[in-house]
């Protein structure tokens with residue numbers, strides 16, 4: 001599964017971190033969100049499928065519609 | 075004569091505009107009028123003080139479409155922007171600037187200066203301090219003789235103390251700025267009263283900011299002054315605007331949630347029992363459900379369309395206004411099963427109580443933490459808490475931008491607590 005964040009749109013509300021604390025964090029300097037690459041296994045393919053529900057919930061609640069979830073099985 | 079009165083190809087006279095619904099029949103629920111409007115196709119037209127006849131959005135999907143779209147402007151000076159109160163008129167006339175009334179990309183540039191102090195991680199690190207404030211307020215409550223006004227002793231002091239602590243505002247001045255903010259925000263203040271209140275608050279904060287420049291401390295205002303004011307990226311006026319936004323947005327809203335949420339739990343003992351027996355994950359979800367169910371930001375979100383956009387099957391033209399009722403949206407059965415039931419176990423995370431889109435509440439992580447710690451601690455320490463007034467006698471704020479209690483009498487058993 002591949003998760004991407006359009007950081008230019010992120011408004012730093014942190015909803016993604018609340019919904020998927022294993023998947024997302026916010027930069028200390030400006031609160032902009034990023035995907036935790038050293039987080040859940042799945043290596044090059046991104047986080048494993050077991051995190052899909054959380055990733056999709058984050059994409060749904062993100063107020064800036066900045067999160068996209070893609071890759072393999074749906 | 076607003077251009078919005080006729081649809082192309084529609085020769086019939088438009089129905090008269092409605093007044094914006096404000097008549098509640100239940101202290102915890104939006105005016106029932108919204109449920110009726112939500113069922114009607116299209117969007118109803120509503121009366122505004124100035125700015126034509128804005129369209130009213132009451133459905134969840136329509137609200138997300140508007141709030142998520144760059145075609146809607148939140149600026150007072152955008153043609154067609156609907157002014158709904160004397161405070162709006164005064165702020166438009168005085169060209170008062172604020173984050174909430176700014177559009178991207180300028181809005182996001184300003185907001186990014188503030189986001190780092192309100193991230194989920196930053197607020198989680200402040201948990202011990204916030205817990206300390208909650209404990210202190212409950213100590214003060216229990217120092218009373220078995221009964222007290224929850225609003226004056228707990229609901230306002232908790233968020234005021236927390237925001238003062240974070241910003242570096244002396245809490246001793248809270249009486250002054252709470253009164254000034256209340257006058258500036260009240261729906262029935264005259265433009266002159268609003269102007270005077272904002273002026274007093276501005277002078278106070280300007281003096282405080284100068285002090286932060288002279289002698290910076292470990293607080294948000296000092297950090298902002300050092301990072302942006304001293305190097306000249308913003309001027310003192312902008313700095314005061316930021317301080318005012320953070321101070322005013324930070325206490326009344328959370329205070330209203332504390333008061334209404336307490337009364338809601340006390341009138342729903344089975345939900346309260348679930349809450350006290352539940353783990354922290356359930357309790358966090360309960361906070362989301364409280365936010366959804368109570369939706370205290372009941373003054374409409376206000377926008378003007380900058381291009382033609384179709385919303386709920388209705389074409390909103392460039393230069394027309396749109397209003398959104400967040401309480402109505404959060405009771406839409408298409409988004410929430412059985413929406414009028416208060417159920418702390420339901421999935422509620424997608425509520426719009428903090429709005430949606432680029433202006434979604436900056437302080438939401440802080441508000442969530444304050445509410446979580448407050449309700450956990452309250453029911454653990456004061457299990458015998460009860461309401462002294464029946465719901466029909468509740469002392470609710472009248473004509474305020476945010477829904478809440480003016481006062482709320484509660485009692486507890488001294489020995490058992």
Ligand code: HEM
Nearest residue numbers: 173174320323324327328331371428429433435436437441
């Ligand atoms: C439960 C309590 C709260 C509720 C229900 C709430 C609700 C909201 C809502 C609905 C908005 C959107 C405004 C609009 O679109 O017109 C908003 C924006 C905002 N809130 Fe809150 N809020 C709460 C607590 C706080 C706290 C504690 C702070 C602390 C600083 C805060 C700071 C802000 C700011 C600065 C904005 C403007 C954001 C922007 O325009 O980008 N709020 N809030």
Ligand code: SF4
Nearest residue numbers: 010011013014016062
């Ligand atoms: S939920 Fe969206 S806007 Fe909020 S921090 Fe995450 S990516 Fe950014």
